[in-house]
Every structure is written in C-alpha cells, then in structure tokens.
Amino acid sequence: MDPMSCMKALVMAGSQFRNNHSDANLLQLQRQIELMISLTMKGHSLKFFNPQQILPMECLSCLCDIIEDHHTPTSLSHKTIALLNNLSSCPDIRDAMHTTFNFTSSLATFLQYHTQSPGEPLVLQTLQLLQKLTYKSRTSYPNSYMEELIRFIISHILGPESDLTAPCLGLLANLCRNNLSIQAHVKALENVKSIYRTLIAYVSHSNQSIVVYSFSILSNLCLNEEIGEKVFNAKNIYQTFQLIFNIIVNGDSSHVRSFTCDLFIGLLRSPKIQQSLVIYEHFEACLMKVLHLITIDTESATKIFELLLSFCSVNGLRCTVCRALLNTPSLQDPDRYQPQGHQRHVTEPFFALVHWAGQPVETHGQAPLFALDMLKEIFEEVIDSGLSSQLSPRTEVVVPMAVEQLVPPCGVDGAVQKLKCQKTVKALDVLLVLCNDEAMKLQVAEALDTKVCSTLLEHQYQHNRLGMATGHCGVEEDWSEAGVDLVLNTLELMSRIKTYVANMDMMFYETLQDQRLVALLAFSLTNDTRARVQLSLRLLNQALPLPEFPAIMLGDSIAACNAKRATEKKVLNIEASGSPGSKVQSMKASVNSSGTEGIKGQEHRGRGSLHREGALDSLIDRMNSGLEIKDVKASEIMDLYEHKLASLATKESHLQDLLEAKQLALAQADRLIAQYKSRRAQSEAEARKLASMLQESERRSESYRDQINELRLSKERQAEDMGQLVAQNNRLQAVAEEHEQLQVAYTEQIQRVEALQRSVNAHMEEQTSLREMNEMLRRHNESLKEQMEDEKKRLTKQLKDKEAKLADEKDKVRTLEHEKEELDSAVDGLRKDLTKQLKDKEAKLADEKDKVRTLEHEKEELDSAVDGLRKDLTKLEQLKKETVKKYEASNAEKDAQIKAQKAELEKNAQIVAMIHNISAGVKS
Secondary structure: OOHHHHHHHHHHHHHHHHHOOOHHHHHHHHHHHHHHHHHOOOOOOOOOOOOOOHHHHHHHHHHHHHHHOOOOOHHHHHHHHHHHHHHOOOHHHHHHHHHHOOHHHHHHHHHHOOOOOOOOHHHHHHHHHHHHHOOOOOOOOOOOOHHHHHHHHHHHHHOOOOOOHHHHHHHHHHHHOOOHHHHHHHHOOOOHHHHHHHHHHHOOOOOHHHHHHHHHHHHHHHOOOHHHHHHOOHHHHHHHHHHHHHHHHOOOOHHHHHHHHHHHHHHOOOHHHHHHHHOOOOHHHHHHHHHHHHHOOHHHHHHHHHHHHHHHOOOOOHHHHHHHHHOOHHHHOOOOOOOOOOOOOOOOHHHHHHHHHOOOHHHHOOHHHHHHHHHHHHHHHHHHHOOOOOOOOOHHHHHHHHHHOOOOOOOOOOHHHHHHHHHHHHHHHHHHHHOOOHHHHHHHHHHOOHHHHHHHHHHHHHHOHHHHOOOOOOOOOOOHHHHHHHHHHHHHHHHHHOOOOOOHHHHHHHHHOOOOHHHHHHHHHOOOOHHHHHHHHHHHHHHOOOOOOOHHHHHHHHHHHHHHHHHHHHHHHHHHHOOHHHHHHHHHHHHHHHHHHHOHHHHHOOHHHHHHHHHHHHHHHHHHOOOOOOOOOHHHHHHHHHHHHHHHHHHHHHHHHHHHHHHHHHHHHHHHHHHHHHHHHHHHHHHHHHHHHHHHHHHHHHHHHHHHHHHHHHHHHHHHHHHHHHHHHHHHHHHHHHHHHHHHHHHHHHHHHHHHHHHHHHHHHHHHHHHHHHHHHHHHHHHHHHHHHHHHHHHHHHHHHHHHHHHHHHHHHHHOHHHHHHHHHHHHHHHHHHHHHHHHHHHHHHHHHHHHHHHHHHHHHHHHHHHHHHHHHHHHHHHHHHHHHHHHHHHHHHHHHHHHHHHHHHHHHHHHHHHHHHHHHHHO
16 A cells, blocks of 8 residues: 555544544554554665655654543554554654654653553553664753653662563663763662662673663763772773673674664773773774674664774774774785675675775665775874885775765755765765875876766755855755865865876866855855864965955855854844843844735835934933933934834734734635535545445456466466476387387397397207217217227137147148148248238228227317307307396386376377367367
C-alpha cells in the first residue's frame, strides 16, 4: 500500500477516534497503526516519512495525542509505542520527536500512569523508546515531569534486578550526559551513596549493556570528584581501558558498541585519562583490533571513526594511530587495492578507510565525513612528522578518491544536500593538506583541472542563498554556509596549485574579481568562525591588488551584514530585557510590520509626518533622559502630541478595519472548512465505495491471475516435461544406435568364434588322422618286428641246421677224408654263398632298423604336435566358453535395457499424445 495513503488514513482514523471513542473507530485506528508498523519495520526505508512535511507532522501529532490521552486502551498504546520505536530508528525523525513534538515529556507522563504495573511489556517498550529519544539529545530541566521520571528510574536501579534495570540505566546515562542540571539533581538526592554503590557493583556485571551504562553514569556524575578518583584511579584505569576495548571489539550489538565508544570519548575529555591512555602499554594491540571493526557496517564504522578522531585529538596518540593504519605489509603492494564503485569487502583498515570516504552520504550518513576527517588527520601527521619516507601514504589511492568527490551537490535543499556539500568541503580539506608536501601537491595537480573547480563555483553562484541576495545573512539552517566553505576551500586549493595546472592561475584571478563572490566573501569575513575568517583574509589579501576587484561592493556587503547582525542583536536584547517600554516597542514593531504587510499605502506617507514622528521620538528620549526642554515651546509640544494621537487613532482605525477583515476572512474560512469537510466526507464515502469495488476487482484479478499463473506453470511444467522427454528420447536413440553397434560387433564375434570352431574341428580331424596314421605305423612297425624275429629265427634255425649238417659233413670228412678234398671246393663255394646271403640279410635288417628309427622319430614329432594342438584346443574351448558367457550376459542386459526403454518410449508417447490432446483442447 502507498505510504502516503497509509499516513492519511492514520491521521483520519486518529481524528475520528479522538472525536468518538467507539470500538469501530478503535479497530480502524489499530488497523492503520499496524499497517504503518509493517511499513516502518527494520530493513524498510523511512524516506517517505520526512518530519519536515505536513503529512508526517500530522501523523506524529496524532500519535502524540494518543500517548497523552490517559483513556487510551492498552492494546492501542502497545501498537503506538511499537510504531514510535520503528520511527525512532531514523535520526531525523527521532530529533523531530524529541525537539518539535516533545515526545519525551509525553512518554514520561505516560510512564507515570503505568508505574502501578511495572512488569508489563508496555513499560519496557516505553523505557526503550525514551532511551532512543534521549540518546545524544539534551533534555531541559527543571520541568514538571523530570523529577518523577528520575525518581522512577532510581527506584528500579536500586531495586532488585529485572528486565527494566538495563533500560533504566541507559536512560539515566543519556539524561546525565552533558547535562549539569540533571547531574546536580541526582547528586543532591538523599540516597546518592546507595546509587554509587549500586553502580560500582554493576560494573562487574555479566551484561555488557549494564556495565557500559554504569560506567557512563559514574563518569558523568563523579569523574572529577573524590569517588571518581577512586573508581578511575591509576590502579583501575588500565583494567577499565581493557574492559572498554573488549566490549568495543566483542560487543553484543552495534548499540552497545556505539554507547561504549561514546563512553570512551567522554572519558578522553579528562586530562588524567588522556595521560593514562598515552602510557597504556596495550594500546597499540587494542587499536589494531579496533581498526578492523571499520570493515563491518556503517553504524560501527561511524562510531569507530569518532573514537579514532578523539584519539587523534590527544597529544601523543595521533602518531600511534597513523602508524597503525599505514605501517602494514600489504600497503607496500601497489596492486593490492584497486578502487571500485561497489566494493563491499575490504579487510585492510586503511583501504577500508578510503572505501568509506568514497561512499555516498545518502546511504551511509556521517561515515564518509568522519572517514575524510580521519584521512586529513593521518596526512597532517605524515607531513608534519616527516613520516612519508618511512611509511607508504598511498596517495595514488587517496587523491583519485578525493577528486571524485568534487562534484556539485545537485538535488533539492535539505539535510542530504548539506551532507553532500560538507563531504565535498572535507574532500577539499584532504587535498589542501596534501598540498603541504611538494610531491603530493604534484599528484593533486595532475588529478585536477580547471573544469572541476569552475563547476563547483558555478553551482554555488547559482544555487547558494547567500550568494543570490547581497546582504542576506540571517538565513535559516540549510546548506548555504557549507557552500561558502566549499567556495573558500576551492579558491584556496586553486591558489595552491595555480602554477602547476594549465590556465588555473588565469581562472583563479578571474574568480577573485567576479562580483558574485562578494556576498559569500562578506559573509565569511563577518562570521564568528575563526578558520573561515582567516581563510577569507588570505584570499582577500590576494584579491585586493587586482585592478577589477569590487572592493566597494564588498564594503557595502560587509556593512549590510553588520547592520543586520546589530539589528538582530538589538531585538534579542529587547526581548530578553522584558521591560514595559520594550514590550510597547515590540508591539509597536509588530503592528508596523502587520500594517506593512496589510496595506501598501503606508509606504507613501509624507516625509513631514515622518520627520515629526522622529522629532517626537527624540523629544521623548530627551524627557526620559532627564534633560531640560526649555528650548521647546508648549504649543510645539501640543502639536506633536496631537499629531501623535491622530496618527495613533488612524492606526487604531486601520487595525480595527484589519480586524474586521480578518473576522470576515475567518468566517469565510470556516464556511470553506465546513464545505471542505462535507465534500471530504462525500469523497471519502465515494473513495470507500471505490475502494471496495477496487478490492473486489483486485480479488477477481488475483483469482484470474492465480489461474493464469497456474496455467502458465502447468504449461511451463509440460514444456519442461516435453524437453525432458525429447532429451530422454535422444538418449534412447543414442542407446539404440549403441545397441545396434553392439549387435554388429556381437555378430562379428560369433563369426570369429565359428571360424575358430571350424579351425578347431579341422585340427581335431587332422589330429585324428594323425593318430590313426600313428596307430597304423605302430602296427606296421610291430609287424615288421615280428617278421624280423621270424626271419631271424628261421635264419638261426637254418644256421643250426647248416652247422649240424657241417658237423655231419665233418664226421663224414673224418670218415671220408678222401671225399674232403673233393668236396673242399664245393664247401668253400657253399660257404661263400651262405656268407653272401648272410650279409644280404644283415643289410636288409639294418635298413629295417633305420626305417623303425625314422618311424619312431616321426611318431615323437607327431606326439608333440598332437600335444600342442591339444593345448591350443583347450585354450580355444575355454576362450569360447568365456566369450559366449560374456556375450550372453551382455545380450541379456541389453535386452533388459531395450525392453525398459521401449516401455519408457511407449509411456512418453502416451504423455506426448495426452499433451497434444490438452493443447488441442486449450486451443479449441
């Protein structure tokens, strides 16, 4: 919902509830407050709630009325306090609540009516809201509610510890900070010693918030007194430092860390504390831990910068802080830090400092301003102490960042515009400090040009209120004074680098002779700021010798500013005096001013009457001073009095006419207001009717939108399913192609196996034939052996027969010796024949033995070949079995996958068909 509409509805509901405390109005007001609570929750922007605008002011006024009404229901008070808590997170809204609407007194009075039930969450929320409103805000005292509030706070601090203890301590710490009246009131209490004892006891509490609040109250009440010297003596101060540093580094929340930093800054105002911190031996180690906190968030970085600046204000600590920031190894690497527009995570403290200095003030508040102040302190220390040769100041990072900030603060007037202008001024301060060193000045001159300076000056000439009207010095709080500082610092920077930048000297002298500079220069010369006056005098010293410098115009502007200041001072003195004469003169001045605003004809009165009025005034002054008036005739006095009375009567009649005109205008305004109210009621009724119709149409459109979204989502899901199915189909086609390739490979393997089987069968047949041939050769060998044995037996038998015959023949020879000689020749021939036959038989037998040996050798070769073939056959059979098993398993797995994929394809085909049917139905 639109925030402006919510605020309007809240104001209207509050007005209705204020006029009529009915249940319906109460529910409507609670509903509007709940809507505002949802719009102002943590994390939401509060830019729409500008306390300077009318609608937010009416909203805050409505909430203030709710708080001040003692008949407000508790439920409504709860929601109102919750909304105020959300709004108080913005500093501008918090300041407006405290100063403009005086919520502090309203909440204190509201708290008095709920003291009977301190255990309620409403009391705790109210105390937390008061603690936020009084943080860094001064509360006036004495007044009607402060004593009761302090009495309530002290009673809960001295009583048993509860949930209200910490908020009461924090609220008392806020009230006592820089407020001598409240400090004196607390010190004058009868039980102040009990308060001191309780606070000292709370210093050792486990809750960090209670510890910090107690230290803050003690430091504000008794730092320079006897009990303060005991609490913050030399023996305890180092433990206090260590405790404060530990809370800053390891704080429970950013609020505790911020309050601890404020406590430390307050302690450093004491010279004794400063001396103790300078000689504190663990300061450097603690400082390094604190420096790493500037890389966390905006709030922590802002508070840490404030603390570091307070350290730099202590003699002897600025050098330590400078060394801690610059004396790190990573700074020696020139490529370590590259400036980026959206750099979020910077771990090095110095680079984090540069990063914060370059951030916009719209989103980071005071953090960039404090970062630029810190850079100024660092480079002042580096240049003044001569540390540039020892440390690495990294001006190549700082100078571009500072030059990037030199842009005109474009935008509407307001707090952000003022912060932008202040940031530019502080960036110029950093560059001016760098110009104190020659080497750094050259870097600044290289980064700057005349266009940057001219843009800054032209923007101030065209938009600065002090420069647009000569002698206009009493301006309200805006960014014009910061614009004057911007112009002065820009001119000072131009004077420093005019000899190093082309055309800069010419532009500088032309700017000094520009008449538009006169009003700004006159304001700065008549200002009460020491640095601004000295800078203006330095520029004036360079401008006076110039031939076209408008010195007369500058004198007139200075005189006009002085006259304006004297008039303002005189008015303030008259108002402060409170005498009857002064009251008459003030009323007279108001009447004259109103008459001047109402009737333009009074400006054309004659000079004679004015002269006579002046003479009358001088006469009255002389009478009041007690001088004798012997030189004045009675008739002249009577004439003067008659003229004065006549003029007063004329003024009275004129005032009466003005009064009647105002009454007529007031009556007409009442009629217009009544008409406006009636028309507003009609428009509100029409608006409610239109709102109901709009809600009904929104409900319908939401239902249609939901249906369209559902259809769109279903269509997207179907498209995703279709894409998945197409992808799955592609995967299945790839699997099918792979299956076909595997089938081809399987067929080739089967053919190879069959070829191997045929070769194995051929080898087996060949082995069988060889075995049969071996068997045949063995039988033939056996038959040959048998034949040889038979032949040997036959020959042996024949030989025996021959020997027997020979013996017979010998016997016959003996007996028939005479036949021997006859028969010798026959016997010799027969013996030769037999010997020859025996040799032939032996030769045949040797041949048969050779054949047997050859056959045995061939048999051995055939046996070895058969054994080798048998082994190869065994291996082939085993390989065949393994291959068959492998392909059978692969084929079974592939068949299963093919069956599953065929089932999925069928399922996907059914889904595709269903989608086509649905699409055809939707199109029809």
